[in-house]
Amino acid sequence: MNRMWKEFSKGLWLELPPFRLLLGLCPVLAVTKTAYNGFGMGCAVIFVLTLSNLIISLVRKIIPPKVRIVCFIVITASLVVTVELLMQAFTYPLYQELGIFVPLIVVNCLILGRAEAFASRNPVHLSVADALGMGFGFTLSLTFLGGIREIFGYGTFFGRPFMWAEFKPFTFMVEAPGAFICLAMCLAAMNFITTWQSKRF
Amino acid sequence: MREIIKMILVLSAICLVAGLLLGTVKQATLSRIEEQVLICVQGPALKNVLKDFDNNPIAERKKFKVDKTDTQVTVFPAISKGYLTGVAIEGFGKGYGGDIGVMVGFDLKKDELTGIGITTMKETPGIGTYISKNDFTDQFFEHPMGNLALKSQKGDIDAVSGATFSSKGAMDAVQKSVNIYSTIKPEILRAWKHME
Secondary structure: OOOHHHHHHHHHHHHHHHHOOOOOOOHOOOOOOHHHHHHHHHOOOOOOHHHEEEHHHHHOOOOOOHHHHHHHHHHHHHHHHHHHHHHHHHHHHHHHHHHHOOOOOOOHHHHHHHHHHHHHOHHHHHHHHHHHHHHHHHHHHHHHHHHHHHHHHHHHOOEOOOOOOOOOOOOHHHHHHHHHHHHHHHHHHHHHHHHHHHHHO | OHHHHHHHHHHHHHHHHHHHHHHHHHHHHHHHHHHHHEEEEEEEHHHHHOOOOOOOOOOOOOEEOOOOOOEEEEEEEEEEEOOEEEEEEEEEEEEEEEEEEEEEEOOOOEEEEEEEEEOOOOOOOOOOHHHHOOHHHHHHHEOOOOOOOOOHHHEEEEOOOOOHHHHHHHHHHHHHHHHHHHHHHHHHHHHOEEOO
């Protein structure tokens, strides 16, 4: 149980995927125009990552090492197409917003990275804990980044008015450069907190 | 040798399971996706091109076979107080970057257009995309069936400047819808209750 908590919680801060491992940056930069988009993307990733880690960890002993990457990709690709179809069926507007980035989850290095580095070497329960932790970390980061960009770029948060009435939105925050600058600020803040903490203890 | 056989077997098994799973999911979501696409892609255009209706054109849509061809078209009815007042038909034309889908509304009694709305397109942003703006689409509002062509082809529709190709594509799509409408009008009248 202790070990499971350790694997789960490392994804939330110590190895927070986009800000620490710098994995899966493509959707991080591209879809975080609003908090809702970031959250939706994160949920899709949680779904795919958890199931792919689960399945890969289940079959890890029968997969021949030479074709392991192909197997991982077939598994994640099927899961991603499943998500894509489900999204089209139940949350079509979100699907329209995320567009090409849903199918691109297949090549998201976070998924393949966790499959290769963790799920193919660890038992099922630890792999699921790892996937959930990483997935939640990813979702939180995307929602956070999307939230900041939405608040400054549109003056709303999850579609609701957030700033005072005379607030003039910085449209540049929801354009591509805004994503880079926001991400850089977050990285800087994370690094600052880490150094500060290590000095204290 | 044994290793190779094992590789082939494992990979085939995984692919087989993946294929079965995907087939099932696709089957299960097929009708729902079709409906969602209609609501989210065609829905907004439908509201603009149909006038006075109190029904749900998407839910009451019907498919018709066009005579002498194998194509099927979906017709969206506008029903007011129980009587069919107009229909909308989507037509497609070749644009600069793929097909342009145009929803065209028809007034049944006057046999004229009630407007058009672009549903799908991949035109150049800022140039070709202006075909979806009111400056272009408003020209079709209450436009009679005849004379439907760009000015360069002796019609009376102004093309979007700088986007002749996109305008032509949209025009083609409108003309296709008009042709379909004229062909299947008797069947449409049979399918819904309408005022004589």
